[in-house]
Amino acid sequence: MARFRLDRAATPLVLGVMLALLYVFLFAPVAYLVYTSFARDTVWPFPWRPTLAAYENLAHLRAYQEALWNSLGIALGTAVLSMTLSAMGSIAVLKYRHRWRGWFSIIIVSPMFVAELLIGISTLIFNRKVLGLPGNVPSAIIANAVHGMAFGFLIMLAQLVRYDWRLDDAAMVFGANPWRTFWHVTAPNIWPAMLGAFVITFLLAFNNLEISFYNLGAVPTLPSLAWGSLRYGLEAELFALAALVNGVVFLSFVVIYTLIRLGIVRFGYRGL
Amino acid sequence: MVSIQRILHRPETRFMLLGLPAVLFVIVFLLLPIVSVIVFSFWRTESYEIYADWNLDNYRTVLFEGTYLTFLWRSIVTAVIVTGACLLYAWPVAYFIAKYGGRYRLLLVLALAAPFFTGAVLRLAALQAIMGPIGVINMALGLIGLPPIEFLMFNRIASGIGIAYLYLPFMVTAIYLSLLNFNFQLLNVAKVNGARPWRAFLTVTWPLNWIGTAIGITLVFIPCLAESITPTFLGGPSGKLYGSVLGLQFDQTGTWALGSAMGVILFAVCCVVIGIMWLTINLKRSGFTGAGR
Numbered sequence: 001m002a003r004f005r006l007d008r009a010a011t012p013l014v015l016g017v018m019l020a021l022l023y024v025f026l027f028a029p030v031a032y033l034v035y036t037s038f039a040r041d042t043v044w045p046f047p048w049r050p051t052l053a054a055y056e057n058l059a060h061l062r063a064y065q066e067a068l069w070n071s072l073g074i075a076l077g078t079a080v081l082s083m084t085l086s087a088m089g090s091i092a093v094l095k096y097r098h099r100w101r102g103w104f105s106i107i108i109v110s111p112m113f114v115a116e117l118l119i120g121i122s123t124l125i126f127n128r129k130v131l132g133l134p135g136n137v138p139s140a141i142i143a144n145a146v147h148g149m150a151f152g153f154l155i156m157l158a159q160l161v162r163y164d165w166r167l168d169d170a171a172m173v174f175g176a177n178p179w180r181t182f183w184h185v186t187a188p189n190i191w192p193a194m195l196g197a198f199v200i201t202f203l204l205a206f207n208n209l210e211i212s213f214y215n216l217g218a219v220p221t222l223p224s225l226a227w228g229s230l231r232y233g234l235e236a237e238l239f240a241l242a243a244l245v246n247g248v249v250f251l252s253f254v255v256i257y258t259l260i261r262l263g264i265v266r267f268g269y270r271g272l
Numbered sequence: 273m274v275s276i277q278r279i280l281h282r283p284e285t286r287f288m289l290l291g292l293p294a295v296l297f298v299i300v301f302l303l304l305p306i307v308s309v310i311v312f313s314f315w316r317t318e319s320y321e322i323y324a325d326w327n328l329d330n331y332r333t334v335l336f337e338g339t340y341l342t343f344l345w346r347s348i349v350t351a352v353i354v355t356g357a358c359l360l361y362a363w364p365v366a367y368f369i370a371k372y373g374g375r376y377r378l379l380l381v382l383a384l385a386a387p388f389f390t391g392a393v394l395r396l397a398a399l400q401a402i403m404g405p406i407g408v409i410n411m412a413l414g415l416i417g418l419p420p421i422e423f424l425m426f427n428r429i430a431s432g433i434g435i436a437y438l439y440l441p442f443m444v445t446a447i448y449l450s451l452l453n454f455n456f457q458l459l460n461v462a463k464v465n466g467a468r469p470w471r472a473f474l475t476v477t478w479p480l481n482w483i484g485t486a487i488g489i490t491l492v493f494i495p496c497l498a499e500s501i502t503p504t505f506l507g508g509p510s511g512k513l514y515g516s517v518l519g520l521q522f523d524q525t526g527t528w529a530l531g532s533a534m535g536v537i538l539f540a541v542c543c544v545v546i547g548i549m550w551l552t553i554n555l556k557r558s559g560f561t562g563a564g565r
Contacts, residue, residue: 015368019380022365022444025437026387029398032408033390036398044406085294092291096283104291107298113490113546114302114539115498117515121522121535122305129322129528130308146302149294158449178286207391209501214522226393230505234397242390249389 034246037239054236055244064237067220070137071206074221077141078148078205083198085145086152091186094157095165105153112150119147120214127215135217143211148201155200159193203249306539313532320526330533340517340534347514348541350428351496354436355443358492359485362443367477369444370451381448384441392501396434400506403430426508434502439495443488450484486549494542514538 037054039045058064089108093101111119123143127133167189171181187194205212209223216224226238279285313330316323334340369380387395402408410420454477462472478485500515507513518538521531 012368012372015364016372018361019365019368022361022440023383026384026441028402029395029437030387030390032402033394033398036401044411085297088290089294092287092289096287096290098284098287098291101287101291104295108294111298111302113494113542114306115494115515115542117498117500117519118306118309118535118539118542119302121518121531122309123301124522125312125528125532126301126305126308129312130304142301146298149297153294203388207388209391209393210519223391223393226391226397227501230393230397234394238394242394246389250386 030246033239034243037236037243039236054240057237058240058244061237063220063225064222064241067222067225068241070216070219071221071223073137074140074144074208074212075202075206077137078144079198079202081141081145082148082152082201083194086149086156086197087190087194089149089153090156090160094160094163095168105157108153109150111146112154114147116147116208116210119143120211123211124214135215135219137216137219140212140215140219141205143215144205144208145201147208147211148204151204152197152201155197156190156193159196160190163190206245309532309535309539312529313536315529315532317527317529322528330530331537333530334533334537340514343512343514343517344537344541346428346512347497347499350432350435350499350513351493354432354439354496355489355493357432358436358440358443359489362440362447362488363485366444366447366451369448370454371456377452381445384444387441392438395437396502396506399434399437400430403433403506426506426511428503428507428511431503431507431511431513434506435496435499438499438502439492442491446484446488446491447481450481450487454481483553486553490546490549493545497541497545498538 035048036045038050038052040049040051040053086108089104092098093105098104120143123139123146124135127139128135133139167185168181171185172178176184207223209227212221213224213227220228222238222241226234229235229238312322314326314328316325316327316329334344369377373380400407404410404426405420413420458476458480459472462476463469467475498515498518499513500519503511503513504516514534515538518531518534521527521534
């Protein structure tokens with residue numbers, strides 16, 4: 001009997017330790033990266049003599065700035081495109097019980113199960129050789145959006161499964177046109193889901209190497225800059241940029257969390 | 273005019289107007305590109321130009337000229353091992369979060385996604401800086417007089433660890449989302465009826481969460497199979513994988529037709545894996561009762 005009770009206490013303990021170790025494994029490189037961004041020597045950044053040199057260099061290094069703007073542009077374009085398309089798709093599938101909704105869902109999710117490398121090379125071939133387009137930012141945005149849309153669609157579905165579409169019908173009964181209904185009834189209720197889709201697709205595209213790389217030709221992005229400079233050793237500036245991105249994302253999460261705790265915004269539709 | 277208004281008001285039309293853009297987007301920007309890869313794989317490239325003479329040479333090269341098949345086989349083995357390791361580690365972790373996470377469940381899962389704020393290249397470079405020959409772990413071992421750990425250096429195990437590092441969170445999330453809808457009280461029922469914990473797990477928990485697990489397996493296996501970044505700088509000379517060689521055809525040697533054939537073969541293997549996973553899914557056995565609750 002005593003052994004049985006010990007078992008019951010030991011299982012969650014072991015599982016909890018496994019989770020903790022997973023966090024260490026996942027975050028050690030990120031922590032190392034932030035740590036090294038303050039170091040003089042990125043190859044062996046010990047002992048700890050912090051410097052802001054890398055951050056100061058960022059301010060006047062054109063190559064990094066150009067790459068940063070390209071990455072931001074790709075991420076923003078991808079996020080807007082995938083959010084819009086996945087929001088429309090998820091509303092169609094959830095609101096209208098059409099007989100094709102299963103097929104539509106499968107088609108929209110399918111890019112998730114195609115390797116990024118394949119998306120990259122196939123859009124490269126299609127754009128360059130079939131359509132005759134040069135490699136540029138718009139084609140990278142489209143290729144990333146195909147991938148991002150699948151993620152956005154799943155996020156929207158998960159959040160909106162319990163949304164009560166009769167709210168929309170009520171607005172329509174009172175004479176609102178579809179556009180007005182969306183802005184005054186649907187959007188205020190589903191915006192957290194749309195924001196979730198936006199943030200995730202933004203980050204995926206911002207950090208994407210394989211899809212963007214083949215579609216961009218000579219246009220640099222932050223990931224391709226990092227990839228290109230790997231063989232010569234990474235510079236502290238790249239670490240500093242990554243640390244800054246982490247800081248910005250982390251801060252915005254803290255802000256959102258505080259807003260939720262203070263009751264200023266609600267996350268997710270929880271019924272009326 | 274009136275008839276157009278009436279058509280616009282039909283649910284059918286609304287469904288199509290909202291859903292078709294996304295579907296067409298996938299068809300135009302994913303399906304057509306894949307079809308063009310399939311077409312190109314039967315063509316011929318010569319000095320960076322592609323010519324439309326239909327032949328099977330590219331497939332002959334990939335399938336019968338040793339090296340490519342070796343890389344493919346190595347990628348498949350790596351993907352199987354890494355996916356298996358991820359599965360073994362992800363299940364207990366996801367189970368812990370779902371069962372004992374309480375009100376912090378969402379936070380615990382979101383924390384798994386936080387590493388994705390940093391690009392894969394930089395994270396892997398940092399991982400290399402930690403695991404590599406002059407990395408933190410081996411230097412620390414050296415300082416206290418222990419020999420370095422060989423398997424953390426440039427080889428296939430190191431690149432396996434790197435790949436698992438990138439995709440393990442997908443597996444945990446997929447299993448967690450499945451467990452979120454799992455009724456843990458079923459386990460009490462099993463116990464009351466005399467099942468030991470392991471038996472309860474194998475006959476209740478595992479089959480009822482198989483769909484989520486299968487999705488997790490697919491989501492990890494496919495990028496593992498196509499992985500090209502990690503092995504290039506964690507794998508060392510003997511660790512080169514199919515994805516890296518495939519990428520080379522496009523950005524260095526310019527042999528697009530051969531690369532296309534390699535892509536088609538990769539795509540085919542992925543489809544087989546998805547097909548196998550699809551066949552193992554039995555909606556009734558998984559306790560599926562329709563969408564939503």
